[in-house]
Amino acid sequence: MADSTGSVVTIVSEERTPESSLFDHVERVTHARGERFAVLLNLSKLSPHHRRPHHIRIAARTFDSLLNTRDVQLYVLGNGDIALMCKDIPVDDVDYMIDKLRMLFRNDPLAARTRSGDVEFTSWYDFESEFDIFFELTQARAEAANKIAAQSEDASAGRGIGAGFAGQPLDPYSLAKIDDSLLRLPIGELMREQPAVIVGADGTEDILFQEQFVSISDLQRRLAPGFNLVSNPWLFQHLTETIDKRVLAAMARAGLGDDSGPISVNLNVKSVLSKDFQRFDDALTQHSGKIVIEMQQIDVFSDVENFTLARNWLRDRGYRVLLDGLNPLALQYFNPGLLDADFYKVAWGTEFVEAETTEIHTETGALVEKVGPERFILGRTDSEEAMSWALTLGVRRFQGFFIDQVVERKAEKMLQARLDGRA
Amino acid sequence: MALSPEDETYQPASQESLLLDYVHRLESHMEGRRAVHVHLSELASDNRRDHHIRIASSTFEPLVKLLEGQLFALKNSDLFFIYKGDSQNDVETSILKLQFLFGDDPLFEGESGDTHSESNAFRTYYDVERNYADILQLVRGLVMDAQESETGGEEAVEAKTEFVVREERGEALTPRVLGRVEDALQRADLSNMVRRQFVCALIGEAAPQPLFSELFISIQDLRETLMPGVNLTRSRWLFQHLTETLDRRVLAMLSKSTDRSITGEISVNLNISTLLSPEFMAFDDAVIAAMRGSIVIELQKVDIFADLNDYMFARDFAKERGYRICIDGLTHETLAFVDREKLGADMVKMIWNSDIIDNVGAKRAKRLIKLAGASKVIFCRCDEEAAVDFGQEIGVNMFQGRYIENLIAEESRRRDMEMARRRTQNLDLLEEGDGE
Numbered sequence: 001m002a003d004s005t006g007s008v009v010t011i012v013s014e015e016r017t018p019e020s021s022l023f024d025h026v027e028r029v030t031h032a033r034g035e036r037f038a039v040l041l042n043l044s045k046l047s048p049h050h051r052r053p054h055h056i057r058i059a060a061r062t063f064d065s066l067l068n069t070r071d072v073q074l075y076v077l078g079n080g081d082i083a084l085m086c087k088d089i090p091v092d093d094v095d096y097m098i099d100k101l102r103m104l105f106r107n108d109p110l111a112a113r114t115r116s117g118d119v120e121f122t123s124w125y126d127f128e129s130e131f132d133i134f135f136e137l138t139q140a141r142a143e144a145a146n147k148i149a150a151q152s153e154d155a156s157a158g159r160g161i162g163a164g165f166a167g168q169p170l171d172p173y174s175l176a177k178i179d180d181s182l183l184r185l186p187i188g189e190l191m192r193e194q195p196a197v198i199v200g201a202d203g204t205e206d207i208l209f210q211e212q213f214v215s216i217s218d219l220q221r222r223l224a225p226g227f228n229l230v231s232n233p234w235l236f237q238h239l240t241e242t243i244d245k246r247v248l249a250a251m252a253r254a255g256l257g258d259d260s261g262p263i264s265v266n267l268n269v270k271s272v273l274s275k276d277f278q279r280f281d282d283a284l285t286q287h288s289g290k291i292v293i294e295m296q297q298i299d300v301f302s303d304v305e306n307f308t309l310a311r312n313w314l315r316d317r318g319y320r321v322l323l324d325g326l327n328p329l330a331l332q333y334f335n336p337g338l339l340d341a342d343f344y345k346v347a348w349g350t351e352f353v354e355a356e357t358t359e360i361h362t363e364t365g366a367l368v369e370k371v372g373p374e375r376f377i378l379g380r381t382d383s384e385e386a387m388s389w390a391l392t393l394g395v396r397r398f399q400g401f402f403i404d405q406v407v408e409r410k411a412e413k414m415l416q417a418r419l420d421g422r423a
Numbered sequence: 424m425a426l427s428p429e430d431e432t433y434q435p436a437s438q439e440s441l442l443l444d445y446v447h448r449l450e451s452h453m454e455g456r457r458a459v460h461v462h463l464s465e466l467a468s469d470n471r472r473d474h475h476i477r478i479a480s481s482t483f484e485p486l487v488k489l490l491e492g493q494l495f496a497l498k499n500s501d502l503f504f505i506y507k508g509d510s511q512n513d514v515e516t517s518i519l520k521l522q523f524l525f526g527d528d529p530l531f532e533g534e535s536g537d538t539h540s541e542s543n544a545f546r547t548y549y550d551v552e553r554n555y556a557d558i559l560q561l562v563r564g565l566v567m568d569a570q571e572s573e574t575g576g577e578e579a580v581e582a583k584t585e586f587v588v589r590e591e592r593g594e595a596l597t598p599r600v601l602g603r604v605e606d607a608l609q610r611a612d613l614s615n616m617v618r619r620q621f622v623c624a625l626i627g628e629a630a631p632q633p634l635f636s637e638l639f640i641s642i643q644d645l646r647e648t649l650m651p652g653v654n655l656t657r658s659r660w661l662f663q664h665l666t667e668t669l670d671r672r673v674l675a676m677l678s679k680s681t682d683r684s685i686t687g688e689i690s691v692n693l694n695i696s697t698l699l700s701p702e703f704m705a706f707d708d709a710v711i712a713a714m715r716g717s718i719v720i721e722l723q724k725v726d727i728f729a730d731l732n733d734y735m736f737a738r739d740f741a742k743e744r745g746y747r748i749c750i751d752g753l754t755h756e757t758l759a760f761v762d763r764e765k766l767g768a769d770m771v772k773m774i775w776n777s778d779i780i781d782n783v784g785a786k787r788a789k790r791l792i793k794l795a796g797a798s799k800v801i802f803c804r805c806d807e808e809a810a811v812d813f814g815q816e817i818g819v820n821m822f823q824g825r826y827i828e829n830l831i832a833e834e835s836r837r838r839d840m841e842m843a844r845r846r847t848q849n850l851d852l853l854e855e856g857d858g859e
């Protein structure tokens with residue numbers, strides 16, 4: 001991997017791991033503990049979203065001025081943690097820099113949560129009293145790191161298909177090849193569906209629509225093993241345009257049964273304005289009332305003017321329009337109501353609840369109220385907690401793994417009831 | 424108008440000649456027939472791209488399918504629909520839909536909403552029986568126009584429109600072409616493609632005061648050199664990727680050049696991903712700390728909304744180190760989405776478009792600018808005086824664009840002349856002194 005955490009500020013060319021360099025340093029000062037202390041910044045405990053290589057790189061840079069003027073050494077460890085070895089320097093000076101760093105990560109629960117307690121974001125070791133603890137800790141880390149370094153060589157042979165979206169970053173040439181193979185691939189095999197539901201006052205849920213989508217992880221496995229299709233947002237966006245073409249053609253061919261329930265389809269604004277969509281529209285026009293078109297925030301913002309045109313036109317033809325790709329953070333920064341969509345899908349994540357102040361929650365609630373709670377759908381609902389968060393905002397429409405289970409259980413129950421009835 | 428490749432190789436009979444043929448045949452059974460001429464060619468150019476025309480045409484499709492009428496899509500973007508009189512209500516509904524679709528076009532400004540009169544700026548209705556001679560003459564004219572534009576008409580085309588046409592056609596930027604271009608970029612000498620354009624304060628009639636200059640790579644030069652014939656604007660996302668590569672080259676160039684480029688207050692356009700990259704760290708090292716305050720980093724709105732988390736992280740980092748942040752690429756339509764203060768940006772740049780005068784109006788525009796913070800808004804791509812006039816009227820006083828560059832040039836000419844005049848005056852005085 002070209003840009004893994006290990007390659008950040010640490011010295012890759014050296015055979016040694018940063019962990020063992022740190023341990024060397026600790027060993028060296030065994031007999032000169034006076035006026036020394038160490039701070040461990042537990043950046044590995046940040047949410048994955050906040051500990052990508054560039055975050056760690058910049059976190060390390062925050063300490064530049066200390067490194068230049070004081071007797072401080074910095075180690076970036078393989079897991080993203082940063083260790084500072086300090087000598088003859090007021091604790092407050094270090095603390096000041098850490099506060100700045102914490103500000104940088106204030107949207108992360110780790111930094112937000114432990115504002116006063118400060119137990120998780122950093123760990124401090126005064127060498128006068130806690131040297132032994134730090135010694136053992138760094139020793140253990142060094143050993144573990146050496147083991148991993150030795151192991152990854154053997155494992156690499158079979159790595160190929162990364163879990164989730166691991167893999168080599170996508171480049172234009174590989175994208176071109178994937179584009180080509182996409183044109184030959186029967187896209188139907190990669191189409192999946194996931195229900196969005198509306199929860200009634202009595203707690204029962206009805207299907208709002210079934211989202212039809214191409215599984216990107218399957219696509220990656222089939223067409224580009226070893227590559228990470230979402231590594232670059234712009235190349236990925238381009239890929240979705242190719243996917244749109246195939247999906248539109250496939251759906252136009254397959255049509256929609258008269259007894260089919262409402263569905264949703266993900267499209268780029270450009271695709272909605274294309275000839276491919278015209279053909280789709282020709283084939284499915286009598287079903288347009290059951291079709292929701294989902295468009296991504298990033299795409300819509302890149303060309304609001306054409307989005308407006310597409311939205312008006314779609315609506316005129318009877319389709320409904322959904323703005324996808326929002327998150328609670330986005331809601332703090334702009335009013336999606338200005339885009340006048342029929343639905344807004346907000347993706348949920350624990351980090352938002354944990355970092356959310358009551359003030360922000362109230363603000364979000366007011367915005368939802370203003371735009372209309374009936375227009376909001378909570379996406380990525382993966383737990384009961386997610387659902388209750390949204391319910392407090394008046395949101396009653398949901399989609400996500402948790403909903404999948406609920407819907408499945410309900411279907412099973414109905415099936416069982418029918419079987420029982422027959423028995 | 425951009426045509427898809429398949430259209431370009433295949434040359435069917437023109438819609439105009441088909442229409443003429445149809446009108447001729449109509450002569451013997453024109454009873455109860457009506458026609459409508461939809462003047463899409465009168466719409467602002469932004470509103471009559473291929474997809475607009477396609478969508479407009481599709482509005483008539485149901486009637487065509489019911490054999491109620493025949494549609495002709497003309498070369499100049501106009502539509503001509505000939506139909507049976509009993510469909511009049513359906514046709515009027517279709518026209519209304521179109522009017523709604525293009526509702527923001529200046530063409531409808533000042534329209535009284537009168538939907539019944541036979542003719543208005545957007546469409547003209549005809550009773551075929553009554554107006555047959557007029558229709559025939561009109562259609563003949565259309566055929567002639569179409570032929571002319573096919574052959575010798577090009578001479579009359581202004582340089583500007585020619586550029587637009589070229590821009591709209593051209594080979595699309597495909598991933599493979601992008602790969603090749605990015606490879607070439609690694610070796611290309613970009614120094615002669617660097618352009619500099621000033622952002623100026625313009626208060627009243629006073630001479631323009633340069634605030635900072637934007638350093639950028641001329642995309643036109645780049646295209647001419649590395650990818651002639653490739654249309655960059657047709658693939659937004661791949662172009663965005665290309666800018667990431669450009670960013671790195673620009674930063675490398677700026678880090679190295681100590682003399683020429685980094686002088687005075689400057690701004691550079693960067694992607695957020697670049698701001699967080701090792702290349703930016705190297706640039707940051709090369710810049711003297713005191714200089715950072717005089718560097719403005721321009722970020723694109725699409726980049727910001729792509730990942731707000733990353734934006735805030737990058738912004739905090741950059742501001743902490745002393746750089747100033749400007750959000751670029753806004754239009755009067757998108758300005759309202761950007762809460763400048765909340766996003767913690769020092770400035771925002773709005774692309775000038777004269778549409779704002781008619782479509783938004785001074786009153787609403789003024790409110791829009793006030794919300795963003797009048798002293799923080801820059802009007803960019805100002806090609807005409809109207810940009811400055813209107814901007815000043817609504818409280819904007821920072822401008823950038825070709826018109827501003829001209830003002831600067833004029834001002835320096837004026838100053839040169841003034842200097843020369845004074846010099847001669849001084850000489851005169853000296854001579855007078857000598858004479859005594």
